[in-house]
Structure formats: C-alpha cells, structure tokens
Amino acid sequence: MASKKGAYETTASDTDFRKKFDRAEYAQKAADREAKEKEEGRLRYEAKLAGKKYYAPLTGDETLTSARATRLDVSQNVGKVMLMPAGAATGKRGRGAGFYCKECDLTFKDNLQWVEHENSMQHQRAIGQTGEVKRATAEDVHERIEMLWGRMEEERRRDVKSLGERLEVRKIEEDKEREERRLKRKELAEKKKAEREGEVKVKTEYGEDVRVEGEHDEDDMMAMMGMKGFGSSKK
DSSP states (O other), X not given: OOOOBOTTSOBTTOOTTSOOOOHHHHHHXXXXXXXXXXXXXXXXXXXXXXXOOOOOOOOSOOEXXXXXXXXXXXXXXXXXXXXXXXXXXXSSBSSOSSEEETTTTEEESSHHHHHHHHTSHHHHHHTTEEEEEOOOXXXXXXXHHHHHHHHHHHHHHHHOOOHHHHHHHHHHHHHHHHHHHHHHHHHHHHHHHHXXXXXXXXXXXXXXXXXXXXXXXXXXXXXXXXXXXOOOOOO
C-alpha cells in the first residue's frame, strides 16, 4: 500500500521537521544557573550578617561611571494606559505598572524611587559600570572649558541682531498682545449683548411681570430689610 505524502514530500508520521533540543546542553545551563543562584544567595547572606548591602561582584569588564547623555524623562508615561496581566509585579520584582528598570527587573511606583535607583550602586553594577568616576586631569578641564566657550560664542553669533530687527520683533509681540486684548473685549461685549437680547426676548414673550434673574435683587434685599426706598422727604 502506497504511503501518503504531504506537500513537503514527507510522510504523515514523519516528525523530523521539529526542532531538536540538546538535553545535555540545557541540563548544563540549568545547573550553572542553579549554582549561580546559590552563590548569590550565600553572598547576600554574608553581606546581611556583616550589616552591608549586597552588590553583584565585579567581573573585570565594567567601565567607569559616566554622565548620562540624555535627561531622565519621568513624564513619558503620562496619559498612557498600560495593560498588565493579573498578579504582575505585586512588589518591586518584575514588570508592573509604574517606572520599570529592565536591567534590574524592578518596578517603582513613583519617580523619586526610580531616579534614586538609577543613581544607585545596584543599578550601576547591573549596567556594567563600576560606580567610580574618572578623575579629570588639568588637560581634560581645559578642553571642557574650551568646548563650552566655543559653544557659547557660536550661540552668541547666531543670536546677534541689529537694532532694527529687535524693534521689529518687539513690534510684532506688541501687535499680538493688542490683538489678544481686542478679541477678549469683543468676546465679553458679545456675551453681554446676548444676555441683554435674551432678557428682552423673555419680557416680550411673557410680559413685564416676568422676573429676570438678577434684575430685582436690590429691591428684594430692601424689602427683606423693611425698607421701601430712599425717596426725598421734600413735599
């Protein structure tokens, strides 16, 4: 009986297309991970007994700590909605709702804790830095000053304007402010006009006996106080 073959010229019972896993390799990886976790636990316990905080040991490949190239953006998640699975990061460990550090796998609920963590030794070790800053020499300081001075001179040359240009800029700003004030006055006048037209329309439809809100407040107050008016006593 002829065997059935699929589109790839293989029999239906053939499973050679599946990925083969090296059991010995993955067993060795698991053993290495377990040994690393045991060693880390021992070091953490010894540090706790000594009253010190545990930091990952140096491997020799770390670099000196340097200044950030960009500022920390604490407002990047403002107005965003993040969907998290149930039970995700109930504590700090793991990714959850808040400020997440992927190097340390920690989540912080406010920006102050996150910024403090970014500057901590724990984070510096996790990103491969020693936490020590290179001591600047006199030549480094001189080069830095020259660079900053050159940048300031370039900005000053770029911002140089003649008296006529400055007056023109000032005139444009004054015209803009004047137009904004005019629009505000116009808007206020239109609002008052609409209110007056509404009062006239109500009186036209319902007669003079109708009470418009705010129109007889003074008369009502005088009636409550028992006063009839301030008419002249002269005959």
